Amino acid sequence: MSRRVRLDQTDSLHHVMTRTVERRPLFEDDTDRVAFLDAFSGVCSLTGTRILAWALMGTHIHLLARCADYPLSGFMQQILSRYARYFNRRHDRTGHLFEDRFRSILVNDESYLLSVIRYIHLNPVASGMVDSVEALGKYPWTGHRAIVTGVAINGQDIDGVLALFGGSRSEALSSYLDMMGSDSPAWEYAGEGFILGRKGIVSSRLSDLISMDSPRRTGLLGDVESSAAVARSVIGSGSIAVRNRAEHEKVEAILSETLSRFDLNPGSLTGSSRNGAITEARAFAAKRLVTEAGLSFSETGRLLGMTRQGVNYLLNCKSKIVR
Numbered sequence: 001m002s003r004r005v006r007l008d009q010t011d012s013l014h015h016v017m018t019r020t021v022e023r024r025p026l027f028e029d030d031t032d033r034v035a036f037l038d039a040f041s042g043v044c045s046l047t048g049t050r051i052l053a054w055a056l057m058g059t060h061i062h063l064l065a066r067c068a069d070y071p072l073s074g075f076m077q078q079i080l081s082r083y084a085r086y087f088n089r090r091h092d093r094t095g096h097l098f099e100d101r102f103r104s105i106l107v108n109d110e111s112y113l114l115s116v117i118r119y120i121h122l123n124p125v126a127s128g129m130v131d132s133v134e135a136l137g138k139y140p141w142t143g144h145r146a147i148v149t150g151v152a153i154n155g156q157d158i159d160g161v162l163a164l165f166g167g168s169r170s171e172a173l174s175s176y177l178d179m180m181g182s183d184s185p186a187w188e189y190a191g192e193g194f195i196l197g198r199k200g201i202v203s204s205r206l207s208d209l210i211s212m213d214s215p216r217r218t219g220l221l222g223d224v225e226s227s228a229a230v231a232r233s234v235i236g237s238g239s240i241a242v243r244n245r246a247e248h249e250k251v252e253a254i255l256s257e258t259l260s261r262f263d264l265n266p267g268s269l270t271g272s273s274r275n276g277a278i279t280e281a282r283a284f285a286a287k288r289l290v291t292e293a294g295l296s297f298s299e300t301g302r303l304l305g306m307t308r309q310g311v312n313y314l315l316n317c318k319s320k321i322v323r
Helices: 030-047 072-090 110-121 144-149 158-162 169-180 206-210 224-235 245-261 276-291 297-304 308-317
Strands: 012-019 050-056 060-067 103-107 192-196 200-204 218-222 241-243
Touching: 012 072, 012 110, 030 050, 030 072, 050 110, 050 158, 060 072, 060 110, 103 110, 110 169, 144 158, 144 169, 158 169, 245 276, 276 297, 276 308, 297 308
Parallel strands: 103 218, 200 241
Antiparallel strands: 012 060, 012 103, 050 060, 192 200, 192 218
């Protein structure tokens, strides 16, 4: 299956998440954490990328990055490769340190920025690494302490965060701390979540959007209108599909049931094999995707790794299979 295209638009905002292979520890001690921040600061200086929020966790990191003219993929590649070389050299190891595909969500509506900042900076509290928001102010491994003290690492945009609140610096900081200490849930940020598909956007649970278990998905955070506008610019079409979550879940249920019924691996349906059992499974899935989920032949073909004509052949010439 081909990878999704990154949304590396000029002056774009991305919530970026990346984790280690096999979820091994990313940092052995504070010396490693300092080394990561050194790599991070150096690449920010080279690329002009600004960081509004960040958190170093046990096996993964969170960043809220505002990309200038330098693409997000290049920015992350430089940070991760620098740190991986350092880590392998210091700890006498070889091989990959990070999973090969980092997770990113385009924040295409800046009205949701505050909730993303809050989500990222509260990660150590939510995971139990830090006891409280008050203790977080003394914790050195998120961007929160820098905002509180006014002393930031190179590349962190403290002023950009406080400017979102307006007023003087002291007033903005007071408002920021009120937001961080509010009783609203920290587990998910506010807004609508969408997944960018090949023909449009699909409404998605925010927990699924944030999850790093589906790195091939291209996530969008914003309202329907702004997310649809992004989809049009990427797909290059004035007409796009906007599917709701129920329709999306129906499609996923059909594909999951097909794999289970025919005892296939996830990649089997989209592979090039013409094995009889796989052809039968594709025909079974195609019929249900068209008749029950309401997908077009082209949409069904994209899900099954086939052309529109191939789907038509399955449904019309293999009628015995799909009855």
